[in-house]
Amino acid sequence: MTNKPTALPARPHFSSGPCAKRPGWTPQQLATESLGRSHRSKLGKARLQHAITLTREILGVPDTHRIAIVPASDTGAYEMAMWTMLGARPVTALAWESFGEGWVTDAVKQLKLNPTVITAPYGELPDLAAIDFGHDVLFTANGTTSGVRVPDYDWVPEAREGLTFADATSAVFAQPVDWAKCDVLTYSWQKVLGGEGGHGMLILGPRAVERLESYTSAWPLPKIFRLVAKGKLTEGVFAGETINTPSMLAVEDYIDALEWAQSIGGLTALMARADANAAALDAWVRRTPWVEHLAKNAASRSNTSVCLVLPGLAEDKVKAIVSLLEKEKAAYDIGAYRDAPPGLRIWCGATVDTADVLALTGWLDWAYAQVTAA
Template identity: 50%
Template sequence: MRVIDKPQTKPERPWFSAGPTAKRPDYALEGLPTKLMGRGIRAPEVVERFAHGLRLTREVLEVPDDYVMLYTPGSDTGAVEAALWGMLGARGVQVIAYENFGLTWAADVRDHLKLEPEVLEAPWGELPDLSRVDWSKDVVFPWNGTTSGVRVPDADWIDADRQGLAVCDATSAAFAMPLPWDKLDVVTFSFQKALGGEAGIGVMALSRRAVERLDVYRPDRAIPKVLRIADKNGFDRSLADGVAINTFSILTIEDWIDALDWAKSVGGLSELIRRTNANYAALAEWVERTDWIDFLPERPEIRSTTSVCLKFTDARVESLDAKAQKAFVTRFKALLEGEGAVFDMEPHRNAPPGLRLWCGCTVETADVRAATPWLEWSFQTAVSEVG
């Protein structure tokens, strides 16, 4: 039985959760402005601060000027749901489901909106056949599957002359991968993913076609207030000026502005993508030389560079039943966290047993490299205990 010594060096910032993700390097809570704390959410100074956050978001993410942006309650989930409830039903719907949240959107469209979507599914680690997408319909899809480690390889499959809307859940792609804005009508993401913001607030970016849908289409259903982005006149344009749908956390917006200021200071979107790619490459190099682990997605071109999902290939683990494999992951996690070496590397609760490490831009490449010997130690320790 192979037993290895504990590594001598730990990551300086051992946070690899897929959400909320690692804070930016050198983050300090006490550095956030506090002068607006305790003010009313409708106070002009507060509204302006939220509007400033939207302007910064547009600048860093390089969102085109003709897209409108707004905040929603409920992180990315709230943003996606606002799009589903407020826009779908004007024409047929397809949902592309290759991970947990795509399946969730499909279920919501079918069971709660009472529409009849065509669902294009794929097993964990794969993509559906994108040639089956029908752009006469509205199409709902994740750009990057946070829970499966799969992403769409490009935008070639999206029709530039589409009749329907392209509704893109981009929460683990924004700020980490190029987004083809001319191919996307609704783009959603949350503070808590690629820039390490706090949870609770989502962002929507809407094309002219999406705004037009809100202006002219009135769904035949009641829409919960926290998802209501249109009023009796159509799209509620006050939301694009920083007005909140309900009461948002001022501390959370200050934290988000801090993350955006950092992103600008290091070089903007191109540098954020470069940092992400460097982190992914460091982890991929270790995977390729390690015989007990592999990527969950087999095809390199569809592998996520942010939410990297891995599977065990060791026969001793593969031979375990599903319950025992989950227990193995729990033991793996406990060993790492007991040493303070790597936190939150477990997969999503509905994903196959394995590892999931966030490699977005707020993670340092040196910490990815420092984490891999600890993953090796934890595996060898945990597998030696398998009876």
Template identity: 55%
Template sequence: MSSPIKRRPNNPCFSSGPCAKRPGFSLDALSGAMLGRSHRAAAPRAKLAEVITRSRDILGMPADYRLGIVPGSDTGAVEMALWSLLGPRPVDVLAFENFSAAWANDIVTELALPDARVLQAPYGALPPLVEVDWSRDVVFAWNGTTSGVCMPGAEAIPATHEGLAICDATSAAFAMELPWDRLDVVTWSWQKVLGGEAAHGMLALSPRAVARLQGGPPPRALPKLFRLTSGGALIEGIFAGDTINTPSMLCVEDALDGLRWAERIGGLEALIGRSRANLDAVSRWVAGSDWAAFLATDPATRSSTSICLRIVAPWFAGLGSDRQVLAARHLVALLEQQAVAYDIASYRDAPLGLRLWGGATVETDDIEALLPWLDWAAAQTRGAFAG
């Protein structure tokens, strides 16, 4: 199928995870990987420690926070926090998209905490933040990767709160300002904003979170992969380059490449600016679109990384639900056939539409080059399904 559009994105990778590699990336960047070496040997361990140090520095993490590399990507980091820390206090959990709903299910069903409240909102909105009780432990995502909805800013969290603020920040870290002084646990993974490879998570703990861990025996039996303490003391090696299980040294080298790139372009401020520019480009386009709208209804909560769009065209609304599914798939398939956008369908449980990754590794020029193709694909889909 031919198209009159001549300009194409240089990099058609707009997936929300794993995400696009940094501009200019090649496999040569991984030539320093210590393959075939034990991760416990001095030089490989130093690489792991370097990931921790560079991450801390770029993010501006307070000096008294601990940061470690843990198994299982962001999911592993969140689960480690939930199973290790929750129990001493009642808990509120915000559920407004797939992953935050998963944390709510684990807290209520798997941990079976007796005093857990789930504050819910549909895709596109946040739960009423005024209803959150910060005297309780609070579990929330800073950015809903599957809904394109993010926290509006630091003011959403009281400067002083009795419970722990446990924040899944996997699609926000390195792209949004995180108020470290108001967060007690922060988790993320390598394969989001800096485009790293999968399987490794990062876990940051405030002094208050560390005190909770050291304040008594674990609240429940923990598998080895979740254990952060031994004999009542924090396992310090986790936060100095020792890992609980064997990491991929190839992924470690890739993570370091992303961090060094972030430093070269100007650090956190530059990373945030690149992501904001991507959202701004999409916002200008949406303002003139007759068929697409943001899933996030409140501009103050629109994500600059996981940019989620709904299909709002009257012709689409007139289709039955089964044909709407087919039409949405057709639109996405056209873009992939033209090699201008890969993996941008909305999340399977979210309203039908598109999800564009706008993190810092995505060039705004590529976003701008893609937007006319979205209009083309929508027109082609309308012709195929609405006549």
């Protein structure tokens, strides 16, 4: 019989979005001067620009790329890119999990682009060698619901005719990005840095800007998608002049997370923390006979949204493990995504402490023993 652990994780927040706040976070530490002020005031614009500047510094975004804060989280940012830039060339869409499948649905049913669709089942990557880069290419850098990431960007050629659109919401701040290979990259605050939801980041390379200024989509664009006026990029959007009203409280929370990241050593330290967390969980998986990684290939296995399956265990038993751990306050929100194979999904991003991952593994052993003994 597996003994019940005596120590809980200090922070049992293993949700894959919104993700754990940074270590030591409290709301009292947030700057409040901008609250109750207009986002178009001198102070408001300065704080928005500060968030953009810190983003550039920590992620190493080159000066050739523009950064904007946009509405509606990563979804809003990616949709904005799709609706404003697609249609000029043929499109290839890659899908190996639910969010990639969502972009396929939009390209097929909403924009009616008749894209080439290259898929793979959950836990695997599609054939990246089969991509025609004469097309615009849609992909997720890290499949949040499958735990499968692109291992690198070597499969994207430097010389390409089409644009690349990377949904990197669970990859940035934890995995390297080759900015020369990403014409469009999007993410949201509530993933790897544990910020608040509702705001997205849109990062455009020079080829994406050229597309925006030379191509007009055939469909009408809602106001919150418009990035061009009179044939020229609206530069203010990339200098903190947001299209609509942002939550300045969420902005201050994002700045707090960025400043924490800077204080611990920036991107190198963030990636090391995520790698350490994923390694701790992987060591437990390798010594535990009843659990396996959904992503079989370690080279393309996520270090943030780690997805696990429990072969031979009925779905209701898996859900019972999740419920028991939540009841015990040992782990919150670790069930697999609703469209994914039944299993566990444990966030290992940089805002999680490795000590909490290690504590969680003992609780997983105990919960499994309790459920299978019942």
